[in-house]
Amino acid sequence: MNIGEIIKDALKYPLLDWKNILILGVIIVINGMSADAVSLGVTNTYVKWLLVGIGFIIGFFASGYIFRIIRSSLDGKLVLPEFNNWVDMGIDGIKVFLTFIVYSIPAILIILILIVSFFESFALSLESIGLNSLEFLLNPSLSVLWHGILIVSGFLYDLFLFIMPDGGIYALVGILYMIIITPILLVAIANMVYYEGEFKSAFRFREIVDEISSIGWGNLVKWYVTAGIIFLIIFIGINIIISYIFSLIRLDIVGGLLISLIVAPYFFMYFARAVVLYYMPD
Secondary structure: OOOOHHHHHHHHHHHOOHHHHHHHHHHHHHHHHHHHHOOOOOHHHHHHHHHHHHHHHHHHHHHHHHHEEEEEEEOOOOOOOOOOOOHHHHHHHHHHHHHHHHHHHHHHHHHHHHHHHHHHHHHHHHHOOOOOHHHHHHHHHHHHHHHHHHHHHHHHHHHHHHHHHHHHHHHHHHHHHHHHHHHHHHHHHHHHHHHOOOOHHHHHHHHHHHHHHHHHHHHHHHHHHHHHHHHHHHHHHHHHHHHHHHHOOOOOOHHHHHHHHHHHHHHHHHHHHHHHHHHHOO
């Protein structure tokens, strides 16, 4: 396995068709509409939730196109696949999304623990000054009129104690888990694509482990670290440069739009191609 050739090919691959980069970029922009709506001043709750729903559904097409890139590359095609058969692409995207969710369950559980602990800390802050948490939620004006300062200071103190000794550990474990599981998750998705989108093939753990073993766990680590470092250096570097330039001219929204429209889709394509070349390097 020549890691250098894999990375070189993966970096050049998205540039074969700028039109498809822009189409995927538009999908990513729509997917992030709920976050953009806040910066654009949208305050209506129903509108924001509508945008969240639309963005969530549109996100499946981005995942479906990644699926399509992997399938096209496995078939030996050297050009980017077209955007067509949108229903099939959306269904494939749902499979990719569900695979991600299943492999992320331990991290999701950690997040739930953090959330529960967060609200427990909040409830204790209220009870320490004689308020019931349900009463507070039903009548939040109480905190503003009589107990605002005590609640905020007590809550921040509890949150600080929570994050430092315990929450930080949970978060670290969750991050480490995702770092470790991500390359295996990517191989699992490639395995699902290889079996024509058969969902259960993403969870044939022995087969996936055997596939990785045949290629070499050392090669997996080298590929993952190299691809990841390239991603961090270039992607984050470009993001910082674009954000900085457009912040100077007070056009932060335009900078964010360029990142979502061009930079993000480029690196989605890059990683998808790199996964295939690792999964079937020959």
